[in-house]
Amino acid sequence: MELEAIPGVGAKTAAALRELDDPVATVESGDVAAIARAPGVNEARAARIARGAIRRRHGDDGRVLATDRAREVYREAIDLLRERTVTDYAAKRLETFYPSASASRIDEAQSFVEEAVERDPDPAVREALAGVEPLTDPPTVRVRDRCLATADAETLARAESAVPELSVETVEDARDVSELGRSYATVIVLDEAFAGLDVEGDVHVRPDALDEPAETVPERLLAFFAANRARLEAAAAVHEAAALSPAADLDRLRDALARLDDDGTIVGDEELERLTAAVDDLDAAVSTAESVADDRLRDAIRERDVTIEGTDFLSLVEQGARVDSLLDRELADEYDEAMARAREHLADALRLEPEEAELAERVFGDDPSFPVDHDETAVSRLKNELTAARDRRAARLKAELASDLGDLREPVETLVRDALELDVALAIARFARDFDCVMPEVVGPDSGGAKGFRIEGGRSPLLDVDFADAEPIDYAVSGATLLSGVNSGGKTSTLDLVALVVVLAQMGMPVPAESATVERFEEVHYYAKSQGTLDAGAFEATLRDFGDLVEGADGRLVLVDELESITEPGASAKIIAGILEALSAQDATAVFVSHLAREIRDAADFEVAVDGIEAAGLVDGELRVNRSPRKGHLARSTPELIVEKLAGDRDTDFYASLLEKF
Ligand SMILES: Nc1ncnc2c1ncn2[C@@H]1O[C@H](COP(=O)(O)OP(=O)(O)OP(=O)(O)O)[C@@H](O)[C@H]1O
Numbered sequence: 001m002e003l004e005a006i007p008g009v010g011a012k013t014a015a016a017l018r019e020l021d022d023p024v025a026t027v028e029s030g031d032v033a034a035i036a037r038a039p040g041v042n043e044a045r046a047a048r049i050a051r052g053a054i055r056r057r058h059g060d061d062g063r064v065l066a067t068d069r070a071r072e073v074y075r076e077a078i079d080l081l082r083e084r085t086v087t088d089y090a091a092k093r094l095e096t097f098y099p100s101a102s103a104s105r106i107d108e109a110q111s112f113v114e115e116a117v118e119r120d121p122d123p124a125v126r127e128a129l130a131g132v133e134p135l136t137d138p139p140t141v142r143v144r145d146r147c148l149a150t151a152d153a154e155t156l157a158r159a160e161s162a163v164p165e166l167s168v169e170t171v172e173d174a175r176d177v178s179e180l181g182r183s184y185a186t187v188i189v190l191d192e193a194f195a196g197l198d199v200e201g202d203v204h205v206r207p208d209a210l211d212e213p214a215e216t217v218p219e220r221l222l223a224f225f226a227a228n229r230a231r232l233e234a235a236a237a238v239h240e241a242a243a244l245s246p247a248a249d250l251d252r253l254r255d256a257l258a259r260l261d262d263d264g265t266i267v268g269d270e271e272l273e274r275l276t277a278a279v280d281d282l283d284a285a286v287s288t289a290e291s292v293a294d295d296r297l298r299d300a301i302r303e304r305d306v307t308i309e310g311t312d313f314l315s316l317v318e319q320g321a322r323v324d325s326l327l328d329r330e331l332a333d334e335y336d337e338a339m340a341r342a343r344e345h346l347a348d349a350l351r352l353e354p355e356e357a358e359l360a361e362r363v364f365g366d367d368p369s370f371p372v373d374h375d376e377t378a379v380s381r382l383k384n385e386l387t388a389a390r391d392r393r394a395a396r397l398k399a400e401l402a403s404d405l406g407d408l409r410e411p412v413e414t415l416v417r418d419a420l421e422l423d424v425a426l427a428i429a430r431f432a433r434d435f436d437c438v439m440p441e442v443v444g445p446d447s448g449g450a451k452g453f454r455i456e457g458g459r460s461p462l463l464d465v466d467f468a469d470a471e472p473i474d475y476a477v478s479g480a481t482l483l484s485g486v487n488s489g490g491k492t493s494t495l496d497l498v499a500l501v502v503v504l505a506q507m508g509m510p511v512p513a514e515s516a517t518v519e520r521f522e523e524v525h526y527y528a529k530s531q532g533t534l535d536a537g538a539f540e541a542t543l544r545d546f547g548d549l550v551e552g553a554d555g556r557l558v559l560v561d562e563l564e565s566i567t568e569p570g571a572s573a574k575i576i577a578g579i580l581e582a583l584s585a586q587d588a589t590a591v592f593v594s595h596l597a598r599e600i601r602d603a604a605d606f607e608v609a610v611d612g613i614e615a616a617g618l619v620d621g622e623l624r625v626n627r628s629p630r631k632g633h634l635a636r637s638t639p640e641l642i643v644e645k646l647a648g649d650r651d652t653d654f655y656a657s658l659l660e661k662f
Pocket residue numbers: 463464465469470471472473485486487488489490491492493494627
């Protein structure tokens with residue numbers, strides 16, 4: 001598939017997507033986080049791309065949301081779902097659900113949702129989810145103690161791009177390699193031609209080094225796991241809390257992570273810790289060992305009476321001769337003892353192994369002096385030995401850990417993705433529970449289903465009252481219908497409920513009702529109530545909209561709230577009657593809320609269906625409303641109800657004659 005074939009993907013975005021490992025599969029997977037790894041593609045854009053890929057797969061041109069108010073209802077539906085996610089990933093991923101007119105897309109979404117609503121949105125799982133995020137690629141680590149070497153320009157270019165962590169050096173012969181061996185702890189030669197090379201130092205000829213990055217630069221894998229530690233631990237906790245079967249062995253993962261520090265270095269190895277501390281503490285330990293020896297000698301000298309022969313004394317005074325010879329002669333034993341103490345201190349303080357201790361012996365030589373002095377060359381030799389041993393051990397442990405983690409690299413991607421997808425599922429499950437939802441039946445012409453919609457016990461979460469106080473509504477319409485009713489009876493709320501149920505149903509989502517069947521509409525046109533009379537220009541534009549609407553395709557749902565307010569009542573009634581006639585002729589499903597139902601019915605030259613939200617009456621000046629529209633019933637208006645009440649209460653002809661006019 002060409003990436004540009006996806007709706008909304010132009011040449012620039014396609015080029016960015018091609019930077020991904022497997023662009024087509026990634027885009028098709030709907031994995032918003034993976035798509036967002038393409039340069040310059042944020043998660044919101046990734047969600048649009050994923051949605052575009054779904055559309056393309058289902059041959060779906062995505063025209064269902066045909067008006068601003070319809071798009072608003074979709075946003076409100078998405079927000080209700082998104083509010084129930086824990087992770088940003090899930091919030092974005094939910095945006096890949098959109099109202100579709102494609103049966104296969106709705107089926108696909110419904111099968112995901114049907115599984116999702118069975119999940120238990122356990123608070124412990126939600127808590128664990130808080131730490132899960134898509135895996136991140138840490139910045140490239142520079143490794144300075146190792147280099148790659150080649151004589152070939154092409155290999156050099158390949159090496160630089162495959163292993164940016166290491167310097168790549170050009171070599172011509174064994175001498176060059178051996179020189180590199182002096183600057184780097186490890187040299188990896190990439191050319192077969194150097195096989196059998198015999199140079200000093202840690203030099204390997206490995207023509208396959210570029211294909212085995214885990215071996216060549218274990219630091220890369222270690223940095224990846226170190227950077228993602230918290231996410232991985234959280235994803236593991238989610239699997240346990242939700243009893244999901246994990247894609248990666250969690251004990252192995254935890255064990256490996258425990259051996260890794262946040263900066264990608266190894267922890268928990270006693271020998272490595274000993275060597276590291278020995279290198280770090282060497283200088284300090286040498287100077288403490290000197291003090292130990294000095295103290296010992298000072299005490300010894302203090303306690304001794306030293307007899308100096310006259311000639312010695314003279315030579316001391318005259319020639320400034322050093323006391324070394326005196327020390328040597330008079331205090332040889334004490335000096336040896338002090339040196340032994342110094343060596344012992346060094347070996348103990350640095351916890352040296354016997355062969356290292358041998359080197360340490362040379363730090364304190366046999367040439368007597370006071371204060372005691374150390375041999376700098378011996379110290380730096382010891383330091384070099386310890387450093388090399390530390391680096392060798394670290395390299396071995398890194399390689400071992402990287403090889404353990406190598407097997408986990410792919411599975412942890414799935415582990416984290418499964419945890420994030422669980423958040424998507426749990427948000428849907430919570431939505432379904434919070435609003436007492438049911439899976440709707442979405443029927444199309446292919447399934448021979450009825451036209452229009454039928455909602456039973458529908459309760460709108462979009463009402464301005466608490467959901468607990470939302471009264472259930474039963475409403476079914478097929479064909480063009482007028483919805484009449486008292487003021488504040490719930491007409492607008494009914495349109496909102498119908499729009500929400502249809503939009504959710506075509507997204508493949510559960511709907512807030514006891515049962516619902518909706519036609520698979522090609523387009524949903526929902527027009528909100530206009531704010532007052534329009535001027536001539538706006539009125540003309542609105543009429544043109546409806547002109548286009550009645551010219552449009554089959555399979556439309558048209559919901560219109562009090563269109564009459566756009567112009568004067570007489571003209572409005574005629575216009576609405578005309579629009580209804582056209583829609584009815586096309587077999588569209590339409591609900592027009594209007595206070596002019598009677599006038600429209602009179603103006604229409606077909607039998608317009610009229611439903612009504614009826615007031616059961618006035619109780620203490622308050623309207624009692626039966627929220628479910630009554631089929632085939634023109635509801636009495638609020639003024640009519642009040643006149644009726646007055647006519648009953650007062651015994652005057654005025655109210656009775658007023659009432660007759662209704
Ligand atoms: N099903 C319901 N359950 C509980 N309350 C409802 C329900 N439907 C509507 N209401 C309440 O009634 C109020 C008025 O509803 P709505 O605006 O839908 O009435 P309307 O018939 O369109 O009014 P108007 O004729 O003034 O345009 C809402 O704000 C809401 O508080």
